[in-house]
Amino acid sequence: MTAHPGRRRLLAAAGALALGGLAGCASLGAAGTAALRSAPPAGLPRRVELAATPFYPQEDFQCGPAALAMALGAAGLATPPEQLARQIFLPGRQGTLQVEMVTGARRNGALAVEIPGSLDALLRETAAGHPVVVLLNLGLSWAPSWHYAVVIGYDLDAAAFLLRSGPIERQVLPFETLERTWARGGNWAFVVLPPGKLAASAGETQTTTALVAFEKTAPPLRAATAYRSALERWPGSLTLAMGLGNSLYKAGALPEAETVFKNAARRHDAAAAWNNLANLLLERGRLREARDAAQKAVALGGPTLDTAQDTLRQIEARLTASASPRRKAPRDRAARR
Structure with a gap:
């Protein structure tokens, strides 16, 4: 992709x-x-x-x-x-x-x-x-x-x-x-x-540092390959999970990114993960699920609060627009002979 x-x-x-x-x-x-x-x-x-x-x-x-x-x-x-x-x-x-x-x-x-x-x-x-x-x-x-x-x-x-x-x-x-x-x-x-291989002697911090830098210039799917390998070794890392989810999202692999963000949000209850999940669900048109995720991000507060509030406002605006009654198109009144 x-x-x-x-x-x-x-x-x-x-x-x-x-x-x-x-x-x-x-x-x-x-x-x-x-x-x-x-x-x-x-x-x-x-x-x-x-x-x-x-x-x-x-x-x-x-x-x-x-x-x-x-x-x-x-x-x-x-x-x-x-x-x-x-x-x-x-x-x-x-x-x-x-x-x-x-x-x-x-x-x-x-x-x-x-x-x-x-x-x-x-x-x-x-x-x-x-x-x-x-x-x-x-x-x-x-x-x-x-x-x-x-x-x-x-x-x-x-x-x-x-x-x-x-x-x-x-x-x-x-x-x-x-x-x-x-x-x-x-x-x-x-x-x-190459992406997908890990250093034998480097710890989680050294590896994560390298991956965050690699993601900035690598094609998204190559970055995702690298993040996935590291996350298999350190499954409890929120940073690695977010990096994987973001890379998949940038590559257009939305179902896979949704799974990663959902797992990260549930495991870590982190505002950033809930916010990203909300944005992804919004893009996929699942507005009520998106609102639930955004509300959790807002409730957690922290340094991402402004971003989470903005995400929630956009979702609520979409919900309001979708609930408004649509104007019916005028019927064809052309005279028949």
């Missing part, structure tokens, strides 16, 4: 508005090199190599576009590094900022999810089949040399990660070296995924 730009604008869950400023950096926590040597994560293979990850050797200052092209290619969204360079490379800085990497992934159809800054997260993502873009500082803290690389695997027995990095297609980097250079880069990393 296609989007319908003329439709009413629906509300997002209030919680979604507070997610955009979350940082992607985190401490190494308990899963540093020493911890990995003494107690490797349970349930992971001893060795992983995502050999099918494409390789693009880096040109001068072009590690960002090259790394992103490799990650997009692994996600089935092949994009040449030359094209990405035009989108994300900043000549004045002779490089690419982290925000450009993330927005560049979204611009080319991918879900970009920042992951925890731990070695454990790198292991879990690559074991799940997800290459990880990492920001390393190959210089010193006071004289940085920033570099993006792609982690494509690990070897627990050798205590080493496998990377696509710069001109090297298969770099073997000891845990200690990556831990040190990654820490100097702020332990920042993200995965690039």
Whole structure:
């Protein structure tokens, strides 16, 4: 189905508005090199190599576009590094900022999810089949040399990660070296995924942040696919339910959107969900059901009260208009011979 730009604008869950400023950096926590040597994560293979990850050797200052092209290619969204360079490379800085990497992934159809800054997260993502873009500082803290690389695997027995990095297609980097250079880069990393796949190490907040941003530029049905997968993992999330309902609505999938909003409204008793359900029912011509939903949204009050009251007024106006007696058309009084 296609989007319908003329439709009413629906509300997002209030919680979604507070997610955009979350940082992607985190401490190494308990899963540093020493911890990995003494107690490797349970349930992971001893060795992983995502050999099918494409390789693009880096040109001068072009590690960002090259790394992103490799990650997009692994996600089935092949994009040449030359094209990405035009989108994300900043000549004045002779490089690419982290925000450009993330927005560049979204611009080319991918879900970009920042992951925890731990070695454990790198292991879990690559074991799940997800290459990880990492920001390393190959210089010193006071004289940085920033570099993006792609982690494509690990070897627990050798205590080493496998990377696509710069001109090297298969770099073997000891845990200690990556831990040190990654820490100097702020332990920042993200995965690039097709809609419908979820990061193995990211929690609900990180995933929701990524989805809310993805929805802004993605085709509605692709956004719905991504939201649906996340909602299956975190069924109690109002923000994810609202995102799914809104995406389905924008795609014109009204029966499916109605089901999602109805379930969210009943489960969370949230004004935004009742308001969106009311708008959808209004559009479908089910005015009395729409009025009931809008009245519940108004009764709950809160920051969406003005919007809910406006929705209710529109529904009542439609009900009044539909109840007014229609003027009968004059009969044909043409004379008959």
